[in-house]
Amino acid sequence: MENAPDLLELAGTLARAAGHAIMGVRAQGFTVDHKPDASPVTVADTLAEALITEGLVPTGIPVVAEEAVAGGDCPEPAPLFWLVDPLDGTKEFAKGRDEFCVCIGLVRGDAPVLGVLYLPVTRELFGGIVASRTAWKEVDGTRRPIQARTPPPEGxxxxxxxxxxxxxxxxxxxxxxxxxxxxxxxxxxxxxxxxxxxxxxxxxxxxxxxxxxxxxxxxxxxxxxxxxxxxxxxxxxxxxxxxxxxxxxxxxxxx
Structure with missing residues (x-):
């Protein structure tokens, strides 16, 4: 496929930038609106999505993003496409909690092939490429590999x-x-x-x-x-x- 490491690094860069924008909105204060399905939305959602989708344009890969779909732009799945949730956990964000993140995933066919999760409050960036079974966590420029664990004896x-x-x-x-x-x-x-x-x-x-x-x-x-x-x-x-x-x-x- 396309250069997966480069696409992952781009997604990570955009996720960090979106997270920075989200934290800026949080610091300034914001109002909460609601979409037709009654789910909350804020200017942080729309600002982060615009930043990410614009940054993904040079890849030439179609983008399916949450707020665009909510606004009526719901394209058919392509053989290769990005899936973007610019602020996952808007309910928690709106309530002043810290449990929200930026999600950028790339799907080929019917399966994700790579993705990043960025947690703006703790500045943790997680990335992974499925085919190579490589996943990592980066905090303040320091990156280390991560692995899921087998369940501990206590359950x-x-x-x-x-x-x-x-x-x-x-x-x-x-x-x-x-x-x-x-x-x-x-x-x-x-x-x-x-x-x-x-x-x-x-x-x-x-x-x-x-x-x-x-x-x-x-x-x-x-x-x-x-x-x-x-x-x-x-x-x-x-x-x-x-x-x-x-x-x-x-x-x-x-x-």
Whole structure:
């Protein structure tokens, strides 16, 4: 495919820049509007998306971005396309919490091939290329490789959704598993925590959109984990309306 390392570095640069813009909006103060589906949106979302999509234009690869789709621009999936969520976790951002991130993923066919997640508050950048099984975390210019872990002896450490928790559905998903801890966390940063071996499972019973998951799935799979639908089949892309059903992000399977 195209030069994956170069595309990943570009995505990382754009994610950092978007994160900087988001933090600028946060510092200045902002109002919260709502889209037709009642989900929140702020100027930080639109500013970050404009910055990212403009920066991706030179790649010549089509871009499917959350706010553009919300505005009616919903292109058909291409053989190779970017999926962008400029501010994943807008609900947490609007409430003054720190659990939000920038997501840029590249999809070929029906599977993510690379992606970055940037956490603006902690300035952590996560990147991964699935084919080479290389994933890394960078903080303030220092980059180190990361790997998902096998579950510890005491059981799974689970990251549940903070704003979309469904306790009964989650209990059903975790039936038969040994769970040591379950704690809430907002946004796609859950993928990053599983990818770096800080947790073992990131389940989501309810629906999401493909731009919510593509970057995180790429990073997690590059780190040795996997993302499946609730029936165990791989989470695929290019679906009608870019709509996902429930999924589970897994760490490394026991040997």
């Amino acid at each position: 799974l450490h689970v990251l549940d959704s903070r704003s979309h928790a469904k306790p009964e559905a989650l209990a059903k998903m975790l039936a038969g598993m040994t769970v040591a801890e379950s704690r809430p966390m907002g946004s796609a940063m859950k993928f990053a925590r599983v990818a770096e071996g800080a947790a073992d499972l990131a389940p989501r019973p309810g629906p999401t959109m493909e731009w919510d998951t593509a970057a995180g799935q790429a990073v997690l799979e590059a780190a040795g984990g996997r993302v499946t639908m609730l029936d165990g089949a791989p989470l695929r892309y290019g679906k009608p309306g870019y709509l996902n059903s429930g999924f589970i992000g897994w760490g490394r399977a026991p040997a």
